[in-house]
Amino acid sequence: MSNRTPEQERNEQVVRQLYYFAEASSKDTAKFMSLFAEGGSFYDISAGKKYYGADIGRTVDIYASAFPDMHRELGNFYFYDNAVIVELSLNGTHNGELALPIGTIPPTGKNIHAPCCDVFRLTDGKVTSFDCYLVASVLLEQLGVLGNLGAVLKH
Template sequence: MTSNEEVVREAYRLAEGNALDAGGFRALFTEDGTFNDIPNSLTFRGDQIPQAVNGFAGVFPDVHRELLEVHALGDVVAVELRIQGTHRGAFPTPAGEIPPTGNRIDVPTADLWFLRNGKIERFDCYNSANVLLAQIGADPDFKSAIVAVTGA
């Protein structure tokens, strides 16, 4: 029998740039499983899950996740990690795509995996989106935010 920690480690392996297998990643989830990108308020459900893996690898094709700490607590696996890669694909935003910069990212992240009967029921990814954006050169536009709120 495969442990919950082994299932999660396999999920990370299948999402690596050098071994990318979005279908295999999806197969580790329950039929109605969810992948929640918490900082970006995105939820991928069921057969949408491969979109998340493929989308990120399209922007950072050499994506690697350095697992720093892995703790299995019954049906929950908590992971501290760093998401690393090179910005080689267009990064989608509501304002348009940020062209590839060639910049490296090294993003602190915490992931919570909730399993049921050896399958992933819910995956909550808490990545430091502000760090990622700064590392690819997309600094926040505070002036526009102030103008939008105050009209000044």
């Protein structure tokens, strides 16, 4: 028996839908964006970039393009008031260009299994903020570019 409130149950389902629409195999950027409230935001903490409006969908497109087999392995879900916190990993093969705010990493053909923690805040079943705490150093190390990032980036 769950000790979560009906709102927390609904919020979990919204977050699970959001992940589903961000997967490479089921990518639907428009449906992903439809789960955000007007004025909602996505904050890529590791990249230091916050996205609003139509730009939120760019994040789905960027990762699906860079990792055509991108999938997320969802771990634990935690709930606090209107927040949903998810432990997960980003998994895939780097077969496309990874466009980051600091530059673009050409395809390496390497696999990633990068740990991440996402924090969602929801109101009335819509995401008002999504803060992504991807462990970028692990991702870059798995791509084989951590020690040589400056030489690898295309500007």
